[in-house]
Amino acid sequence: MSQSSEVAAEPIQIGDPIKLTVEKFDPSRDSEPQFETYTVPYTKEMRVLEALDYVVEELGESLSYQWFCGVKKCGMCGVMVNGRQTLGCWEPVQAEMTLSPLAGFPVIRDLVIDRSRYFEDVQKLGPLFERRDAYSGFPEDITGAQLESAAENMHCIECMLCVSACPANGDMFMGPAPMVQLAKFALDPRDGGDRGAAARDIGGLDHCVGCLQCTRVCPAEISIFDTAIEGLKRRAKPKGRPTRRSRFFADIHSVARRGSRFASLANWAGGSRLMRRIIEKVLQIDRRRALPKFAKVPFDRWFAKRDSGPSEGTEVVLFHDTFVTYFEPEVGQAATGLLEAAGYRVSLADGRKCCGRPMLSEGNEEKARVVAAHNVQLLAPIARQGVPIVGLEPSCVLTIRNDYPGLIATEDARLVAGHVLTFEEFIAGEARAGRFKLSPSNPPDEILLHGHCHQKTMIGTGPAIEALGLTGAQRVAEIPTTCCGMAGSNGYECEHYDRSIEAAEVTLLPAVRAALPSTEIAAAGVSCRQQIKSGTSRVARHPAEILYASLVGGSADKGHKAGQGS
Amino acid sequence: MSNVIPLETDVLVIGGGVAGARAAYDASQAGLSVTMVVKGLLGKSGCSIFAGNLNYFAPPKDEDGAAPAQAADGEEALRVKRTMAFLAKYTHYLGDQEYMRNASAWSQSEFFDWIESRGIYLLRKDDGEIVTDLPRRTQAWAVQMGMSGTVVMDMMRKLIFGTNIRVLEQTTATRLMTQGDQVVGATALDFVNGRFYGIRAKSVILATGHSNYMSLRSTGTRDGSASGWVLAYEAGAKVQNIEMQWHHASDVAYPASWMRLHLYPNPLPGTEHRSQLFNKNGDMFFDSNWMPENPVPYIMQLKYLAKEVAAGRASLDGGFFSNFTHVERQSLEKYIYQTQFAKKIDIDLGEEMYENAVTWHMNVGGVRVNGLTMETDVDGLLAAGSVAALVTGGLANSMFEGLTAARTAEQRVAANDALPELDGSKVADEEARVFGMLRKEPRDGLLPGQVKKRIRRAMWDHMNYIKTEASMRTAQAELDRIEAEDLPRMRMNTDTHQFNYDWVDALDAVDMVKALQMQVQFSLHRKESRGGFYREDYPVTDNTNWLKHLVGRQKDSGELELEMQPVDLPYAVPEEKIASFFDVDY
Numbered sequence A: 001m002s003q004s005s006e007v008a009a010e011p012i013q014i015g016d017p018i019k020l021t022v023e024k025f026d027p028s029r030d031s032e033p034q035f036e037t038y039t040v041p042y043t044k045e046m047r048v049l050e051a052l053d054y055v056v057e058e059l060g061e062s063l064s065y066q067w068f069c070g071v072k073k074c075g076m077c078g079v080m081v082n083g084r085q086t087l088g089c090w091e092p093v094q095a096e097m098t099l100s101p102l103a104g105f106p107v108i109r110d111l112v113i114d115r116s117r118y119f120e121d122v123q124k125l126g127p128l129f130e131r132r133d134a135y136s137g138f139p140e141d142i143t144g145a146q147l148e149s150a151a152e153n154m155h156c157i158e159c160m161l162c163v164s165a166c167p168a169n170g171d172m173f174m175g176p177a178p179m180v181q182l183a184k185f186a187l188d189p190r191d192g193g194d195r196g197a198a199a200r201d202i203g204g205l206d207h208c209v210g211c212l213q214c215t216r217v218c219p220a221e222i223s224i225f226d227t228a229i230e231g232l233k234r235r236a237k238p239k240g241r242p243t244r245r246s247r248f249f250a251d252i253h254s255v256a257r258r259g260s261r262f263a264s265l266a267n268w269a270g271g272s273r274l275m276r277r278i279i280e281k282v283l284q285i286d287r288r289r290a291l292p293k294f295a296k297v298p299f300d301r302w303f304a305k306r307d308s309g310p311s312e313g314t315e316v317v318l319f320h321d322t323f324v325t326y327f328e329p330e331v332g333q334a335a336t337g338l339l340e341a342a343g344y345r346v347s348l349a350d351g352r353k354c355c356g357r358p359m360l361s362e363g364n365e366e367k368a369r370v371v372a373a374h375n376v377q378l379l380a381p382i383a384r385q386g387v388p389i390v391g392l393e394p395s396c397v398l399t400i401r402n403d404y405p406g407l408i409a410t411e412d413a414r415l416v417a418g419h420v421l422t423f424e425e426f427i428a429g430e431a432r433a434g435r436f437k438l439s440p441s442n443p444p445d446e447i448l449l450h451g452h453c454h455q456k457t458m459i460g461t462g463p464a465i466e467a468l469g470l471t472g473a474q475r476v477a478e479i480p481t482t483c484c485g486m487a488g489s490n491g492y493e494c495e496h497y498d499r500s501i502e503a504a505e506v507t508l509l510p511a512v513r514a515a516l517p518s519t520e521i522a523a524a525g526v527s528c529r530q531q532i533k534s535g536t537s538r539v540a541r542h543p544a545e546i547l548y549a550s551l552v553g554g555s556a557d558k559g560h561k562a563g564q565g566s
Numbered sequence B: 001m002s003n004v005i006p007l008e009t010d011v012l013v014i015g016g017g018v019a020g021a022r023a024a025y026d027a028s029q030a031g032l033s034v035t036m037v038v039k040g041l042l043g044k045s046g047c048s049i050f051a052g053n054l055n056y057f058a059p060p061k062d063e064d065g066a067a068p069a070q071a072a073d074g075e076e077a078l079r080v081k082r083t084m085a086f087l088a089k090y091t092h093y094l095g096d097q098e099y100m101r102n103a104s105a106w107s108q109s110e111f112f113d114w115i116e117s118r119g120i121y122l123l124r125k126d127d128g129e130i131v132t133d134l135p136r137r138t139q140a141w142a143v144q145m146g147m148s149g150t151v152v153m154d155m156m157r158k159l160i161f162g163t164n165i166r167v168l169e170q171t172t173a174t175r176l177m178t179q180g181d182q183v184v185g186a187t188a189l190d191f192v193n194g195r196f197y198g199i200r201a202k203s204v205i206l207a208t209g210h211s212n213y214m215s216l217r218s219t220g221t222r223d224g225s226a227s228g229w230v231l232a233y234e235a236g237a238k239v240q241n242i243e244m245q246w247h248h249a250s251d252v253a254y255p256a257s258w259m260r261l262h263l264y265p266n267p268l269p270g271t272e273h274r275s276q277l278f279n280k281n282g283d284m285f286f287d288s289n290w291m292p293e294n295p296v297p298y299i300m301q302l303k304y305l306a307k308e309v310a311a312g313r314a315s316l317d318g319g320f321f322s323n324f325t326h327v328e329r330q331s332l333e334k335y336i337y338q339t340q341f342a343k344k345i346d347i348d349l350g351e352e353m354y355e356n357a358v359t360w361h362m363n364v365g366g367v368r369v370n371g372l373t374m375e376t377d378v379d380g381l382l383a384a385g386s387v388a389a390l391v392t393g394g395l396a397n398s399m400f401e402g403l404t405a406a407r408t409a410e411q412r413v414a415a416n417d418a419l420p421e422l423d424g425s426k427v428a429d430e431e432a433r434v435f436g437m438l439r440k441e442p443r444d445g446l447l448p449g450q451v452k453k454r455i456r457r458a459m460w461d462h463m464n465y466i467k468t469e470a471s472m473r474t475a476q477a478e479l480d481r482i483e484a485e486d487l488p489r490m491r492m493n494t495d496t497h498q499f500n501y502d503w504v505d506a507l508d509a510v511d512m513v514k515a516l517q518m519q520v521q522f523s524l525h526r527k528e529s530r531g532g533f534y535r536e537d538y539p540v541t542d543n544t545n546w547l548k549h550l551v552g553r554q555k556d557s558g559e560l561e562l563e564m565q566p567v568d569l570p571y572a573v574p575e576e577k578i579a580s581f582f583d584v585d586y
């Protein structure tokens, strides 16, 4: 997919200043990178690469970067632009942009990276065509239709954007570009090499978590995951076994699960690069942000092992998303604790999959449909029994509510959609109906609520304010923010660090910083909480945590923090 | 030889485009030890990746799709004939016709087999037929129109990494080393870490390409600084016809880095329609289909454009447009690489025109070589590919030159047991020159990149497609000024050895000035217009007096000596003697 649709807020005019900040680093001389800022006048349809040329040719400043062709053929001009993998000669400049070397590669100098590992990897895989049958002479007997998907992969210019964006790339997995190189042959009926085996045994294909980041960044517009990765996976499997398509969130789970099993290791500074990058990619958090940490004990395990709650009472099913499960179990624990203290019987939506939001953001309806179908199948019986299904992450809930019926035109999908609730909606509704009756024991003075974008556009912040009112706080106010800045163009995809911090700086972060130390900051969205955490010294909490703290026990309740890594 | 790293090899190949890659590969397959020195990355730098079209002269089909009867007298012979007719016009009759015959025969009989057997996908229709232009069938494409060279070079890169060829990348040859009248090796700088090599070789193949980034707008890649001409010339080789500088008329006007994006006037895949050019008033002034049999529409475009510019209806830097709105969507969307670029900046080529500007492109001339062996006028030095003066480049031609050079090198290596010595003092002098450029003084001097820009501006302003004696003299004066004032004052912000591209720029700037001073002198000498070489003050193609090679060599005094040499025309002779430049169809 072309990324050109991602337009800057206001069109830049010819002559307008472009504020270009470049990360400069000479490993032979400097101890750490330095950032330098230049002003470059905009020219018609200016590409990122041209701004760099200007620095050297007009401003007379030394700067090392690479390019040969200027027209998306040599693959040498990839850089990070505002935290995003970008081909310099292909993408337009932005009014303010910070350029750094492609993430994940050793830096030779400034924006120049060392690609040698990739080139070595590719040679190891067997990068040459191996004819299945003897060559019959030009023109040989093949058709355009037969070669279509191989040809798509032949457009690879080895720009390394996908490798940089791939969270699984590392010691275990060569990353997407080497797979594309193999797929050129694997998908070509003339080729006889065992590409699937090379991909799996040498390339580490099984470590791909199917996050689609590669497809998203590829400037050659190769559907890397769909054609190359899936194509190779099909060939890497022993014959006769059904291919398991679209298991990617399941895969993210398994990786995240492994991460949490070795939480202390994973959280150790500079520890598992794989885990670190998965978190980055999945949460779309820039490297400069503080990363969330793996929980030592994932929420579902904590849940299974806890002293079981009431055996009587109204039943509630918690839809525990991946982030709550592996990164923020304290949110799930608080929700469970609160509900059980209020007399509800809580169970988890065991076997649930990712809601499908990431796939939808990628425009991949096919994959979203697969997980949606799975979840509908799981949740429909629950909904039919009238058991409330409550989610903690607003975007998950709203995806089920708003997108599922469009993805799956079944009665069940509509039923599930009409049935899921955000945690705040559920609590507010129950309180209104007189069924939620806990009274505050430890009320905070003031709560400032930052509403999640989806929450605001689709439900409004009313239910959250209402629910938070139950804490007995003297004041519950909403910060008049538009977006925390973590949400992107379509409101789901998290955007570049700088632009996002900029957006957050408009009202959110100053308001948070100005808040009194005793004030609780509430935010239901995990990305919003991340944003606040990295932009201020404050910690925002999910409404469930705040409610639990004031209605059930102190926030210092060690039991709830136990899951968090140190 | 303080820090010089000595290397020894049978064959030293300088350049990693299609010519150098094929030369190195074949020499290695023949059992020779081969070292490649590549300024950029093998198969990625250089203009081979730009070769969008492959000349494939299949027998034309008549209206109902049947192959015409004459194909019977030998399809291949016919293809060779058509290829040669094309090359004669492509070189404005200055090409080496004996070479052209061999290159044509090879490109039609072996080139496609060679690449296809190694997995290159030549674009097919869904029913399997090769996609060509209709109805004449002169072109084929690998993967997509515009991608041919890119995928061929990708394959060659991997092919070479599978051999034991020593490949020194991001390493630029700075000077050829001579011993007496013989080339015996070269010095080279690895600018990733500042290593300096002295390489001894029994045979040196120069394959540095030619589409040089010498003007503000150019189809050249970053590394194109005409250093090949300078290396050869300073080693005693002759340079020929380098005034024959070709420009592209229909490269996109913006964004600047896309100036290498050619909106082809060539025959298009799967359609009979061809591109058209419109002036700023919205009037069409060129349609490739006005002259469907003419094999060099890009030369004709320039001539028509010159008339528009003279009439004030277009200018070299824009104000005219390529039109494809009459071309079938299927061809635009499915077969042509260019379309997505337009789309990227919200231009739908099926609906809208795209503004063009003129671009400095390839050169008919270059290092003078023997077309049968690729030997230059200096012993031990071969030149292959577009740095040589045989033809105006081309992917298949350059590959042919590479394999021919490899053959000659094999013979030479077989005949020479001893590896010649390098002259230590020459190597040391060159090391001192190269490292002397790594300086931060004078403080108020110019970054080498700034100097390159000044050079390019001088060319754009005064040595553009439309030039006169006066404009060329101005260019010459500006080059002399840059040589006297700017080059000595080049400085860098840092003298690090770590990927210091300023260092490369400094070496480039020196070469560019030398090459261009030479080129201006050649251009001033030729008092006619021919093909891509247009002088407003001599708008006549004069085959009586000027169908001649211009040959230059360096005298002992260091000055350029120019002479005219006859052109052999064994196969194709131009029809006209003296005619208006605009009436000539090449």
Ligand SMILES: Cc1cc2nc3c(=O)[nH]c(=O)nc-3n(C[C@H](O)[C@H](O)[C@H](O)COP(=O)(O)OP(=O)(O)OC[C@H]3O[C@@H](n4cnc5c(N)ncnc54)[C@H](O)[C@@H]3O)c2cc1C
Residues within 6 Å of the ligand: B014, B015, B016, B017, B018, B019, B020, B037, B038, B039, B040, B041, B042, B043, B045, B046, B047, B048, B049, B050, B051, B052, B053, B054, B055, B149, B171, B172, B173, B174, B207, B208, B209, B210, B211, B219, B220, B223, B224, B225, B227, B228, B260, B262, B362, B384, B385, B386, B387, B392, B393, B394, B395, B396, B398
């Ligand atoms: C825009 C454009 C479009 C074209 N379209 C077509 C087409 O459609 N069809 C076609 O057949 N041909 C086309 N050509 C021509 C064709 O691409 C070239 O003629 C041919 O590929 C040249 O190959 P080469 O190996 O001689 O040079 P290049 O491919 O230019 O390679 C030169 C190599 O030398 C290296 N080098 C340069 N200087 C040094 C140095 N000092 N030391 C070490 N290494 C050095 C470079 O890094 C590079 O690796 C086109 C050319 C251009 C520019």
Ligand code: SF4
Residues within 6 Å of the ligand: A162, A165, A166, A167, A168, A169, A175, A176, A207, A208, A209, A210, A211, A212, A213, A214, A215, A224, A225, A229
């Ligand atoms: S889908 Fe994700 S994990 Fe798999 S190759 Fe692409 S970026 Fe890497």
Ligand code: SF4
Residues within 6 Å of the ligand: A155, A156, A157, A158, A159, A160, A161, A162, A163, A176, A177, A180, A217, A218, A219, A220, A221, A222, A224
């Ligand atoms: S697959 Fe796409 S992103 Fe990855 S290296 Fe190739 S062109 Fe670049």
Ligand code: FES
Residues within 6 Å of the ligand: A066, A067, A068, A069, A070, A071, A072, A073, A074, A075, A076, A077, A078, A087, A088, A089, A090, A157
């Ligand atoms: S400069 Fe070659 S791909 Fe961008």
